Amino acid sequence: MTPSVQKRLVVLVSGGGSNLQSIIDACAQQSFNAKISAVISNNPDAGGLERAAKGNIPNIALDHRTFESRESFDQALSDLIDSFAPDLVILAGFMRILTPRFVDHYLGKMMNIHPSLLPAYPGLHTHRRAIEAGEKEAGATVHFVTPELDGGPAIIQARVAIAASDNEASLAAKVLIHEHQIYPKAIEWFCEDRLQMRSGLAELDNTPLENHGIIHKSIEHSD
Numbered sequence: 001m002t003p004s005v006q007k008r009l010v011v012l013v014s015g016g017g018s019n020l021q022s023i024i025d026a027c028a029q030q031s032f033n034a035k036i037s038a039v040i041s042n043n044p045d046a047g048g049l050e051r052a053a054k055g056n057i058p059n060i061a062l063d064h065r066t067f068e069s070r071e072s073f074d075q076a077l078s079d080l081i082d083s084f085a086p087d088l089v090i091l092a093g094f095m096r097i098l099t100p101r102f103v104d105h106y107l108g109k110m111m112n113i114h115p116s117l118l119p120a121y122p123g124l125h126t127h128r129r130a131i132e133a134g135e136k137e138a139g140a141t142v143h144f145v146t147p148e149l150d151g152g153p154a155i156i157q158a159r160v161a162i163a164a165s166d167n168e169a170s171l172a173a174k175v176l177i178h179e180h181q182i183y184p185k186a187i188e189w190f191c192e193d194r195l196q197m198r199s200g201l202a203e204l205d206n207t208p209l210e211n212h213g214i215i216h217k218s219i220e221h222s223d
């Protein structure tokens with residue numbers, strides 16, 4: 001296989017940044033040919049900014065509270081992201097609703113990880129809602145971002161069993177371990193030019209991902 005050209009990644013975080021860390025580690029281990037050009041947070045106190053600093057990665061806080069409107073924040077964010085000319089924008093615990101204009105600008109070039117088995121439980125408090133509904137399984141989904149909240153085409157999912165003893169925190173911790181495996185895998189596929197969004201579907205090696213049997217299976221079953 002021809003070696004791919006190094007991809008430029010920009011990662012957006014709002015919180016602790018454990019998913020960011022898994023991506024920093026995957027870059028360091030050369031799991032894929034990419035460089036994190038910048039980490040940007042809407043929250044100046046985000047732990048993810050510190051993780052980036054420790055990894056000598058440019059890190060920038062763009063506090064949404066200093067903007068008059070969602071539109072003006074998204075415009076400034078987009079200008080900042082574009083100054084790094086990324087191939088891929090990665091939402092890693094970025095807890096902001098994005099304007100359709102922003103999303104359209106990065107269509108097919110922006111991924112998100114969401115802590116549920118999408119299309120189940122888009123939005124907030126996914127683990128609490130899954131437990132309250134008596135679900136037997138929970139999980140996480142990496143997907144391309146489209147204007148519909150948590151509604152873009154799925155790339156990879158991880159499933160975990162919900163134990164009778166699980167509470168919101170224990171389930172979140174279980175799922176997070178799997179998030180740290182599936183997000184670098186999706187980024188690896190993108191960096192190898194194997195993954196793209198076409199006609200509203202995620203394709204791996206030119207085949208819609210649902211035909212690969214990867215979605216709806218746990219990470220243990222993926223390639």
Ligand code: GAR
Pocket residue numbers: 013014015016017018019020048092093094095113114115123140176179
């Ligand atoms: C992760 O569980 C991620 O799936 C979730 O926030 C957490 C961030 O953790 N994202 C969302 O809920 C997006 N809707 P991290 O900061 O340790 O990566």
